[in-house]
Amino acid sequence: MRDVALRAGVSVKTVSRVFNDDPHVLPETRDRVSDALAQLNYTPNMLARTFRDGRSPVIGVAVPSISDPFFASIVGGVEQVASRHDMSVVVTSLGGEGAHEEGRVESLLKRQLGALVMAPTADDQGYLARWAGKLPLVFVDRPPRGLDADCFVEDDEGGARAATAHLVGRGHRRIAFIGNSTSASTTASRLVGYRAALAEAGLPADEELVQLSSLTSGGALRAVQRLEALEAAPTALFSSDAETTMALVPALVGRRLAITAFGDFPMAAMLSPALTVVDQDPASLGRLAAERAVARLDGPLESPAQHVTLPVRLLERSSCRSPQDLVELFPWTVPDGGGRVVWESPRP
Template sequence: MRVSLKDVASHVGVSVKTVSNVVNNHPHVAPAMRERVQRAIDELGYRPNLTARHLRKGRTGIIALAVPELGNPYFAELAAEVIDAAAEHDYTVLLDHTGGRRDRELLVSQGFRVRAIDGLILSPIELETEDLRERTERAPLVLLGEREYDLPYDHIAIDNVAAARQAVRHLIDLGRREIAFLGARRGRSQPAHLRLRGWREELSSAGLLADDRLVAATDGWGHADGAAAMARLLRAGRRPDAVFAYNDLIAIGAMRVLAEHGLRVPEDVAVVGFDDVVEGRYGTVTLTSVSPDKAAIARQAVEAVLAGLRGEDHEPRKVQAGYRLVERESTLGRR
């Protein structure tokens, strides 16, 4: 049978309120009493009924996280961080996959599964400002990612332009001059435009030509997209001495094609990715990459949702999370 607060209280010989104060980590409990109660909790195997606790507050205890692509390691790693951050507040995370499609992002943002969740963390790709301006759902919404919105919602992202500029500056400092950008998107507004902008700005700042013939568009975010983009450049007679890729998967796909063409990384072509996913750290050539602080992004997103649930009145914030450039073999070689 499930052990209750009353069972623990009877075992210790104290009130149910005292046990509740220990379980909820209230500060006004004497250390000796806290130790006695905690020992009884451990011995009896008491586990708090989180569902009942949330229901008493009129909540479900569930936060939804909707991302474009769960198969993308960046979003999988970010989801794990959000789950950990939410668990610290006794919340469960419901994961949703939008495929980066406007109709599915719109469905989620406008209240899909609203009765099942207390708040939503959304990483949109296709949603426009007007889509979200018309949102009537009252559950707190927190936005992630590079899309820019002038809306009354907290928005957490890294400075993609500055991060891209740092990546390109690293390549320039290594003496690279023909730097390609892989991962521009075709025919629609996409987050890639900020990283492409950083590529252009840093090249121009260094007095180098931002040659559009070295910009390769992709339809998706994966290995195959990077491989196809790199192959197109080489077939067109473009032989860059460096590549800055929209993300790590595109970079890894590009490195495969470079190897197939007998080009060495980094001796012939240095490569930098973005996202610092685990896969890039364990290839034959480890990948230099921009590493967003995923733990901070997740923590700030969860805390913003919970602040909204508490009804805290604050101006919507645009929060910039940290990042760093992690230099590895794809630009430095083996040391």
């Protein structure tokens, strides 16, 4: 900018005003600066831009997997907000297990971030305490452990309770739960909701019906086979997350089971029968988290943390039949529309 100012015969501040389209610059001055910008092929260093407190205009995003449609939508929501504020976004995947979280997050934080939006995978985020006074830390989908920070989550327990109660209402009394490890707070909360729905219906909580750690197609098939081998096999199942459900699809072909699932995903409405799901809004999670991060960039970091739970809703499709009316789940190809809302969490 000093080179541009020297060539145009103006101050560096005037160059900045022209570049930012300040309407108070005289036309002839603007022309001289614009010519100098073009002659020197000037491009701004966006990383050199800072907020009034000196923080970088870059938001880091750390999620378990950017290939997961749910977390990809969270990233998209962050990007929408960042774009409005002329900020950049840097994304990293943490992996499904918590072992790599600390190293990957610390590596990301060393890249001169202005803020971090994160869906944690480890059991403890206390290692981030030393960063809390330096930049905004905002958590999505899962609250942090060992650290008090802004977080935006969804009604995991309420959604799972509604999805399980929906199966109970269809006449099912043996309902299985399939999900990943309860080390993920989302799975743990959904398991609580599942058990609560059974208790409310006066049904026993049979731990043989709970199958965990089945995220692969092979693991899903083995879980279904274990359930089928029970003396009293289930007639229905609740899948605790979209990744588990997608792994379950091949295992369920030709089997007579009613299904509800937490989390919609591409093609869920196109399967035959189409899946009844607890519908989430991950893009809103991303937008709200990013907006909170931007607000903290321009304000005090010391203000109290916000803990917000967003509502979810149960979309009824055709995968929930009564035990007397079950059909084979094959061939998973016939369209069935978008579903209708039959339950929704109370607004906060």
